[in-house]
Amino acid sequence: MSTLLPQLTAKDFASDQEVRWCPRCGDYSILAQMKKVLPELGIPREKFCFVSGIGCSSRFPYYMNCYGFHSIHGRAPAVATGVKLSNPELNVWVITGDGDALSIGGNHLMHAIRRNLDINIILFNNQIYGLTKGQYSPTSPRGSRTKSTPYGSLDNPLNPLSVVIGCEATFVARSVDVDTKHLAATLTRAAHHKGTSFVEVYQDCNVFNPGAFYYASKKGEKEDNIVYLEHGKPLIFGKEKDKGVRLNAHGRPEVVELNGGISEDDLLFHDENAEDPSLAFLLAQMRHPEFPEPMGVIRNVSRPVYDESVRNQVLAAKELHGDGDIEQLLNSGDTWVVESDQA
Amino acid sequence: MSVADLPLSPEDRHKESVDTVVIRFCGDSGDGMQLAGTQFTNVSAVFGNDVCTLPDFPAEIRAPAGTIAGVSGFQICFSSQEIHTPGDEVDTLVAMNPAALKSNIADLKRGGTLIVNEDAFEKSNLKKAGYESNPLDGDENLAAFRVHKVPMTRLTRDAVEGLGLSQTEADRCKNFFALGLVYWLYDRDSKPTLDWIEAKFGKKPKIAEANVRALTGGSNFGFSTEAFTVHYEVAPAKLAAGKYRKITGNEALAMGMAIAARLSNADLVFSGYPITPASDILHELSKLKHFGVSTFQAEDEIAAMSATCGAAFGGALAVTASSGPGICLKGEAMGLGMITELPMVIIDVQRGGPSTGLPTKTEQSDLLMAFFGRNGESPLPIIAPQTPGDCFWAIQEALRMAVEFMTPVILLSDGYIANGAEPWMVPEVADIQPIKVKYITDPNTDDGYWPYLRDERLVRPWARPGTPGLEHRIGGLEKRDGTGNVEYSPENHEHMSDTRARKVANIANFIPALEVDGADSGDLLVVSWGGTFGACRTAVRNAQQDGKRVSHVHLRYLNPFPRNLETLLKSFKKVLIPELNLGQLSIVIRSKYLVDARSYSKIQGKPFKVAEVYNKINEFLME
Numbered sequence A: 001m002s003t004l005l006p007q008l009t010a011k012d013f014a015s016d017q018e019v020r021w022c023p024r025c026g027d028y029s030i031l032a033q034m035k036k037v038l039p040e041l042g043i044p045r046e047k048f049c050f051v052s053g054i055g056c057s058s059r060f061p062y063y064m065n066c067y068g069f070h071s072i073h074g075r076a077p078a079v080a081t082g083v084k085l086s087n088p089e090l091n092v093w094v095i096t097g098d099g100d101a102l103s104i105g106g107n108h109l110m111h112a113i114r115r116n117l118d119i120n121i122i123l124f125n126n127q128i129y130g131l132t133k134g135q136y137s138p139t140s141p142r143g144s145r146t147k148s149t150p151y152g153s154l155d156n157p158l159n160p161l162s163v164v165i166g167c168e169a170t171f172v173a174r175s176v177d178v179d180t181k182h183l184a185a186t187l188t189r190a191a192h193h194k195g196t197s198f199v200e201v202y203q204d205c206n207v208f209n210p211g212a213f214y215y216a217s218k219k220g221e222k223e224d225n226i227v228y229l230e231h232g233k234p235l236i237f238g239k240e241k242d243k244g245v246r247l248n249a250h251g252r253p254e255v256v257e258l259n260g261g262i263s264e265d266d267l268l269f270h271d272e273n274a275e276d277p278s279l280a281f282l283l284a285q286m287r288h289p290e291f292p293e294p295m296g297v298i299r300n301v302s303r304p305v306y307d308e309s310v311r312n313q314v315l316a317a318k319e320l321h322g323d324g325d326i327e328q329l330l331n332s333g334d335t336w337v338v339e340s341d342q343a
Numbered sequence B: 001m002s003v004a005d006l007p008l009s010p011e012d013r014h015k016e017s018v019d020t021v022v023i024r025f026c027g028d029s030g031d032g033m034q035l036a037g038t039q040f041t042n043v044s045a046v047f048g049n050d051v052c053t054l055p056d057f058p059a060e061i062r063a064p065a066g067t068i069a070g071v072s073g074f075q076i077c078f079s080s081q082e083i084h085t086p087g088d089e090v091d092t093l094v095a096m097n098p099a100a101l102k103s104n105i106a107d108l109k110r111g112g113t114l115i116v117n118e119d120a121f122e123k124s125n126l127k128k129a130g131y132e133s134n135p136l137d138g139d140e141n142l143a144a145f146r147v148h149k150v151p152m153t154r155l156t157r158d159a160v161e162g163l164g165l166s167q168t169e170a171d172r173c174k175n176f177f178a179l180g181l182v183y184w185l186y187d188r189d190s191k192p193t194l195d196w197i198e199a200k201f202g203k204k205p206k207i208a209e210a211n212v213r214a215l216t217g218g219s220n221f222g223f224s225t226e227a228f229t230v231h232y233e234v235a236p237a238k239l240a241a242g243k244y245r246k247i248t249g250n251e252a253l254a255m256g257m258a259i260a261a262r263l264s265n266a267d268l269v270f271s272g273y274p275i276t277p278a279s280d281i282l283h284e285l286s287k288l289k290h291f292g293v294s295t296f297q298a299e300d301e302i303a304a305m306s307a308t309c310g311a312a313f314g315g316a317l318a319v320t321a322s323s324g325p326g327i328c329l330k331g332e333a334m335g336l337g338m339i340t341e342l343p344m345v346i347i348d349v350q351r352g353g354p355s356t357g358l359p360t361k362t363e364q365s366d367l368l369m370a371f372f373g374r375n376g377e378s379p380l381p382i383i384a385p386q387t388p389g390d391c392f393w394a395i396q397e398a399l400r401m402a403v404e405f406m407t408p409v410i411l412l413s414d415g416y417i418a419n420g421a422e423p424w425m426v427p428e429v430a431d432i433q434p435i436k437v438k439y440i441t442d443p444n445t446d447d448g449y450w451p452y453l454r455d456e457r458l459v460r461p462w463a464r465p466g467t468p469g470l471e472h473r474i475g476g477l478e479k480r481d482g483t484g485n486v487e488y489s490p491e492n493h494e495h496m497s498d499t500r501a502r503k504v505a506n507i508a509n510f511i512p513a514l515e516v517d518g519a520d521s522g523d524l525l526v527v528s529w530g531g532t533f534g535a536c537r538t539a540v541r542n543a544q545q546d547g548k549r550v551s552h553v554h555l556r557y558l559n560p561f562p563r564n565l566e567t568l569l570k571s572f573k574k575v576l577i578p579e580l581n582l583g584q585l586s587i588v589i590r591s592k593y594l595v596d597a598r599s600y601s602k603i604q605g606k607p608f609k610v611a612e613v614y615n616k617i618n619e620f621l622m623e
Ligand SMILES: Cc1ncc(C[n+]2csc(CCOP(=O)(O)OP(=O)(O)O)c2C)c(N)n1
Pocket: A054, A055, A056, A057, A058, A073, A096, A097, A098, A099, A100, A101, A124, A126, A128, A129, A130, A131, A132, A137
């Protein structure tokens, strides 16, 4: 292209609205990384559109200086589907919470993902309902003591990554709010994927569920509790990079010490492009504290994209029948004429 | 009797001319009665009769064969006069089995013609229909009718013999035998049906041939047996000059949308989730993609409505359609459309409720839901088409209103209009007004783009995402007028609630005044809306012919009401509001205008008969 886009900066994406999350809420960090990532994509600002549901996280679009739609609880994927069908050139981001996406909006999440709509879904997982002041959510661990579960919650939590892999997601990733570099890199990867990108972000709710993810975010702790995934590389982690994950004789993952007996070659090598989702599912199932939790791109495969296919069907129909002929449509089927001089 | 019996020579039978005839085909769901009815409608319409139809089928695809629950019927009224209803009483009833006879005989008028497939009147069928003995055996009950017992199953098998069909395949043709017989009886030209068979079964020549033989066999049977001493002709109707076609309400909606999209050069995004009786809109529209239409079968109605909000935000003509249960689910997202002031149309093809109710039957009981069925103050314009063909115009009006006033608009159709058919004058393309879709392209203040900066009609601009310089955020939270920024102050909320309501109320200044059928004042005003138009109009005309001082207004715009409604209501001594619900419009009219309007309600899943409304008019006048 001969016309150069003006180089945008993070500032260009800051709206004039005062950001109203609680002090030290993890959402701030995600907002900052998003504002940093978008200018790097080489897409004009007016082409970005943020769609959200309801929740603390869903206030996000108000703080981004581009197009935005703060919709209703749980329905953002469906709203985004309409946006994308009507305006396919837009670069659409869905911002949602654990309650928004997995409780009230579970159905829409599932269907947007299986359709492989070309959108990026960022799920801010704080394992709590923030906006309604601290009830347990579908990702809260069993036994969570919250406002609505003073004796401990009784239901088993959903694992967001397992859910979306089950929905045939083509891009699945995870990151942590305060792991700024990794988060920015992960959002960038998500932006570049064609089809639905799903990113779970561990987000600290400083008021109602503080520290839920310290194991994965605190320096000195996280090194032993998470493993950064890299395509084609073995799963190695630990402060001293002295631990790894390998598959045992039953094909199950196990944590091993890297020493004389076990070398890198014995470890599990990541393949984000594996068509078969078994590896992605196995990685998603690695949970703290038994395993280091995988961070980064877990799955990245290519499938037909829904909105593009919808558009193509319209174009193909026009190709086949020509642009809709109104006269012909009006006169389709049997017609007959009533003469004016009929007695 | 058998075909072999020597007939009277055809000349000995005479042909009688009649104005209006009502036929009902009824049989088991698997008997092809809807098809027979549709074909009869087609040939009558093409011949030039005015026609009006009432398909009536069970909710179950195949209820147990032979039972009352499984009976499917199709009524058609055809006439040399202008008609508005499918008729109160049936002149000719075709009953394919005992259950069909039992559940339909009450509607056959005394002296009417009854044609039955006598082969189906065997023990097990009689039992399933609840007959203790065969009603065809010298039953007093049928004495009032001209009964023709025709061994249709056997004659159809005979007709298709030699084609190598299985018995099931052969028996499937008996609807065409019945149809052929009725074609003869009413002097119909079977050509459109023969063409249809060719188009439909061209690739299966055996089946095509079998149906043709059955149809011809039926006609020949009528022609050659002495049982039918008279046959009838119904001259073409004196409809306004022009070109006509047959159309159902759902077809008209789909066609209206596709043409609106094409003429306005805007993309149309239609989102829906299958539900009777609205699904055909999705089916029809999904064939019309080359008009610039995208169809989206969503995961549920909430998603369909949410996608509609998203599509409107994205800049498309956005439409969703459903029926009562689905509209309930859409409520919250309709509120989102309302508060974000985006243009979209929500079609409700009403059916019997509450809950799953009567999926295949008609009703008008979603009116108050359309008025008030959302949280908060959320008035939306409501338009109700009055006939199948009118749906074509109503959907375009709804879209135009939505775009012009930046608001969701509700279109209230019903099962009767949706599935019913009528001759429809094909409009000239030049007579169809394009919808002017106008997006704002430049910031509207020195301070940048304000999404809620309104014009003198309180309408906000529509900015298409992707337009540089107009980046903005909207949502379901209360917002400051002008800037659109989130704001919860008490004064602002009152101002915005009031502004949104006034914007909708102001539409009254842009819709046509009500036209009165009859004098502008008098003893009784009948007020109706939606699909009851035909019955109410005809009943009032009949009363007027009796010399009664009765007039009729039919509301197409239900919110806001036309400006002259109040004056009219107050110019009559009495007001009667017939509705297929428990009196919903009358609640609104009584509270809004403080008139003592009388509700006449019917809630049986069936349209009004003319006589019912006519009798009510007389009764009320006598009080
Ligand atoms: C239909 C509906 N039901 C309930 C609510 C109340 N509500 C608002 S946000 C929310 C939960 C938010 O939790 P989550 O999605 O995890 O977002 P967070 O606030 O934690 O970011 C609930 C229950 C609502 N706004 N709408």
